[in-house]
Structures are given as structure tokens and as C-alpha cells.
Amino acid sequence: MMKNWKVVAVSPDASMKETLAAIDKGAMQIALVVDGDDHLLGTVTDGDIRRALLRGETMETPTQKFMNTNPYTGLVDEDKEIWQRTMQRHSLRHLPLLDSTGRICGLVSYVPPAEPLRENPVVLMAGGLGTRLRPLTDAQPKPLLKIGEKPILETIIENFVTQGFYRFYICLNYKGDMIRGHFGDGRRWGAQITYIEERQRMGTAGALSLLPEPPDRPFFVMNGDLLTKVDFVRLLQFHQRNHAAATLCVREHTDTVPYGVVQLDGYEVKSLIEKPTQRYYVNAGIYVLDPEVVRRIPDGGYYDMPILINDLLRDERPIYSFPLREYWIDIGRMGDFEQAQTDYCAVWETP
Structure with a gap:
């Protein structure tokens, strides 16, 4: 419960601009309109301000003209479960808590129900040399490089765990002992981690032949140098709904040719397209x-994921693509590493 709710409190005479500043300062997308005795008069959200502007109000309009005068509220002496149920039923992010006299005592935020545990394994490829990120990777493996306050691989694991996945296999090679030492058995993150040691370079699919037991349900394979906000549950359901042998996530990429492109038939010019943009996945x-x-993967040799996908296509097995429109970055080069650092606060620390 937020006890310092006064950071988002405004008077009914405050201007829209002042109320918007309070919403921004509190970073909770809500302001509480109160009188001099802390009685709740109304609430203001981003949506209330947007609707007021659309009907012609200005930044100087008093808040009492556009506030919600009948907000949902809770009682401070109710159980926390009742607060959460009220917010869930009415699709609320926050709920003001009142005492018996109607004075505000706090502000509580909605906490989504915990995800059910999902048994689908997650295989993370963390054995790469990270050559293109040297000298950063001279002393530690790329998955342990920090983006923000956490190693890349830690953010990946936490992202899966928050969606209910807890069974992890981490494939190790270069400086693998450092990764093992950092994560241990995974208990700290609510995970169960089993390590797979690659004694030689085996590619992104070859290491799957080293799994201690064959998976009994669809499973994830992911490179350990990616950061993404993809909904893994949605991805899994997409895969199952299409009865796919494999589903690969794809990202739209565009390239703009910096010249006019000429199409020829022999020496004859058929068209001239100025700086065309090419789009592909x-x-x-x-x-x-x-x-x-997994049964198709040869034992003990190098076998990359593109080889596996093409072998499946040759055998006419169903392969599907899942387009990623959420945040995604492959931290393969120094520029990507620097971009991920810039993105971190906005992407990973925004509620």
C-alpha cells in the first residue's frame, strides 16, 4: 500500500497542468483530488485528461471540471484480497483506500494473479565466445555482461519465470564455470537449472542431443544474448494451435538502398526506383x-538451428513463424550492447 499518497494529491482548484505534473511525479497514472481535510473528492487519470482536451478544455481548466467524481474505492480495514478483487473486476490499476469518514489512508496498486507453473522446458544457449564484444568478453562470458543492473541471462530467466516457466537447461562452453557460479541451481530465481556442458562447439541445435532426458512436451530454445518482451505463453499457444514441428520467432527488418535502383533488360532501362526500401523477416x-x-538431431556433432529447420522443411514437416512486434534486441555487437543500455530503463524498469 502506498502510504505517501499525498505525492499524487491535488486540490479541486488545481489546473489541469498542475494535475498532470502530479501524475507525472507519482508515476502511477493517477491523481487524487482532495479537500483540506483529506476527504476524497475524485480522481484523475491520463484518460480523463485526454477526454477533457478532446472536448476543448485547456491546461488552465480547474481539475474539478474534468475529474471523476464517482471513483471506485476500498476501505482501509478490508482484506488485501478484497482490494485486488475490486481492481480486477473493474479493470483498475489503482484503488484509493478510505477510512470510515471518507478520508484517504492510502493508495493500493493492482497486482496480477501469479502465473500457473508451466512444465515446458527452456533451453538457453550460453556457450558462445562473444568475439565481437571483445574486450568486454575477455574476462567474462557474454551472457553475464550487465544490461542495467543485471546480467543479460538473468533478465532472460526472470522474464520466463514471471510467465510461469521454471525448468531451465543452460548450455555452457566458454567460461561456463562463471555462469554456473552465478546462477547455481536457480533456486534464488524460483527456477530449476540443469547445466549442459559442450566439450566442443556443437551449434545452436547440436547441444540438444546432450539433454539428459528427451522433452515430453513442446520446449523453448533461445539464444542467451537476446533481450525481448515477447509473451512466451502466447508463443507457446501459437505453436500448439498450429501443431507445428517448429515455430521460429521472426523480426521485420528494413534496408533502404541509398541510390536509385535501375532495373534493366539487357541494356534497356525498364524502371528507375529512387532509394527503395526492402522489407524482409x-x-x-x-x-x-x-x-x-530432438530425435532428428545427430549425437555429438555440430548441428546448427538453420540446418535443423531446413531438414524439417525438406521432410515437409510444418514450420511456422511467429512475428515479434514487442521489444527485441540481439546483443551481438558493441553498438547493440550500447543500445540495450540506453533502452534498459524505458523497457525493463517501466511498470
């Missing part, structure tokens, strides 16, 4: 595979 390094696919 690239492999995003995130896969869902059906268990039977």
Missing part, C-alpha cells in the same frame, strides 16, 4: 520445438 533466435524434433 529475419530469424530472431527464439524457437519452440516439438519433442519429436
